[in-house]
Amino acid sequence: xxxxxxxxxxxxxxxxxxxxxxxxxxxxxxxxxxxxxxxxxxxxxxxxxxxxxxxxxxxxxxxxxxxxxxxxxxxxxxxxxxxxxxxxxxxxxxxxxxxxxxxxxxxxxxxxxxxxxxxxxxxxxxxxxxxxxxxxxxxxxxxxxxxxxxxxxxxxxxxxxxxxxxxxxxxxxxxxxxxxxxxxxxxxxxxxxxxxxxxxxxxxxxxxxxxxxxxxxxxxxxxxxxxxxxxxxxxxxxxxxxxxxxxxxxxxxxxxxxxxxxxxxxxxxxxxxxxxxxxxxxxxxxx
Ligand code: 13P
Numbered sequence: 548x549x550x551x552x553x554x555x556x557x558x559x560x561x562x563x564x565x566x567x568x569x570x571x572x573x574x575x576x577x578x579x580x581x582x583x584x585x586x587x588x589x590x591x592x593x594x595x596x597x598x599x600x601x602x603x604x605x606x607x608x609x610x611x612x613x614x615x616x617x618x619x620x621x622x623x624x625x626x627x628x629x630x631x632x633x634x635x636x637x638x639x640x641x642x643x644x645x646x647x648x649x650x651x652x653x654x655x656x657x658x659x660x661x662x663x664x665x666x667x668x669x670x671x672x673x674x675x676x677x678x679x680x681x682x683x684x685x686x687x688x689x690x691x692x693x694x695x696x697x698x699x700x701x702x703x704x705x706x707x708x709x710x711x712x713x714x715x716x717x718x719x720x721x722x723x724x725x726x727x728x729x730x731x732x733x734x735x736x737x738x739x740x741x742x743x744x745x746x747x748x749x750x751x752x753x754x755x756x757x758x759x760x761x762x763x764x765x766x767x768x769x770x771x772x773x774x775x776x777x778x779x780x781x782x783x784x785x786x787x788x789x790x791x792x793x794x795x796x797x798x799x800x801x802x803x804x805x806x807x808x809x810x811x812x813x814x815x816x817x818x819x820x821x822x823x824x825x826x827x828x829x830x831x832x833x834x
Contacts, residue, residue, distance in 0.1 A: 548617065549647035551678040552627040552774070553714045555590040556750035559773040564829030565764075567756075568592040569821055570631060570778035572599050574612065575810050576785075579817040581616055584624050587822060589830040591624065592648065594631040594776060595641075606630075606644035614645075624834035627678065631776070638668045642675055650680035650717070658683075658704050662711065669712055680774075681708045684719030686754040702741045709746040715774055717752040718742050725779050727758045734763050736770060743771035750774060757783075761827055768829065777824055781817045788816035 552566070559566050571577045571593050584591035595609055603609050613628050629648035630641040638651045651668045653661035665681045672679045684700030700718035709716050720735045720742070743751060750773035756764075757779040764775065792812045797803045825831050 549614065549628050549645075550625045551676055551714070552592055552629060552648040552680075553678040555592075555625050555627065556678075556715055556773045557748075558833070559590075559830070560748060560750045560771065562829075562833065563768060564833060565753075565768050565773050565775045566590050566592055566830050566833075567821070567824050567828050568594040568629060568631070568752075568774055568776040569781060569824075570594040570596060570599065570776070571603075571609075572782070573603065575814045576781065576817060577613060577616060578620070579814045580821050581620060581622050581626065583818045583821040583825065584626065584834075585620070585622050587825050587831045588624060588834045589825045589832070590626075590834050591825075591830075592627045592629050592774065594629050594778065595646075596631045596778075597633065597637050600630075600637075600641075606641050606646065610645040629678075629680070632682075635664050635668070639671065642672055642677060646677065648678040648680070650682070652682045652685075652717075654682040654685040654698075654719070658701075658707065662707060665708060665713065666711055673712075678714040680715045680717055680752055681711070681713040682717040682719075683708050686717070686719055686722055686724055699735055699738050700742060702738070702745050705742045706745040709749045713749075715750045715752050716742075716746060717754055720753075722753060722755040722759070724755045725757065727755075734759070734767060736766060739767060739770045739772070747771065752776065756780070756824070764827055775824075775828055777820075780824075781820050784816040784820045785813035788812040 569580045627648040628646045632652040653664050683704045684698040698719045720739045751771045752774040753772045754776045756775045756777040
């Protein structure tokens with residue numbers, strides 16, 4: 548059964564580790580992430596962007612697929628199904644469809660509108676048992692056509708949003724989605740430390756987990772980050788493994804064109820990436 552992300556993140560914050568949010572794109576992604584979480588006895592959050600939700604034929608299809616897998620695969624570790632960077636309208640759609648967690652990204656509104664809309668979503672989501680993530684200071688880079696400027700969040704605004712009663716808070720600290728440019732200055736730990744002090748014990752969320760060096764991830768966790776989002780890195784490892792399979796001509800050998808064979812190396816590659824992240828984040832055996 549799906550669970551809200553609230554409890555797993557409170558535990559993570561207390562235990563000084565982070566739970567990974569791995570974005571899903573299709574059945575193979577979802578299966579690989581769930582298998583790895585179960586094998587490693589780790590809690591996990593499945594992230595669904597609006598674009599990925601549309602690609603997978605809508606939120607009800609996603610809920611049906613994930614619930615089916617939890618049962619048929621015998622998954623016993625805590626799993627949350629979470630809307631990633633949700634708009635106001637889509638936040639309500641996933642609440643209806645049966646998600647167990649929702650992010651409302653109001654970072655592009657002015658702070659008063661962000662507060663008002665976040666409050667409304669908290670009320671409805673909490674009534675139905677879903678956890679809520681809010682965002683202050685947009686995350687840079689591009690995700691599903693939404694380009695954020697990579698702002699560094701304002702500490703007072705973080706405190707205002709945290710005090711509304713959200714369950715987790717994403718704050719921009721120089722992190723961006725996708726690959727980091729060669730001249731990236733790194734995470735703003737000075738800002739993270741202030742946000743963490745102002746909002747404690749709020750679990751903080753680090754978006755753009757792809758390509759952040761291990762030492763920075765560890766430092767961010769020590770400063771209160773309890774949820775780390777990873778998307779691009781699984782996409783890159785899937786694409787790389789699939790490319791190797793095709794370039795080696797494996798699809799032309801025997802029944803190598805069968806999608807169950809063709810997509811298998813990519814699915815294994817996602818598992819390896821998720822395993823590496825769960826070990827780095829410290830969530831192994833924390834289910
Ligand atoms: P990456 O694609 O950079 O890993 O970011 C994922 C993310 O933050 C999803 O919200």
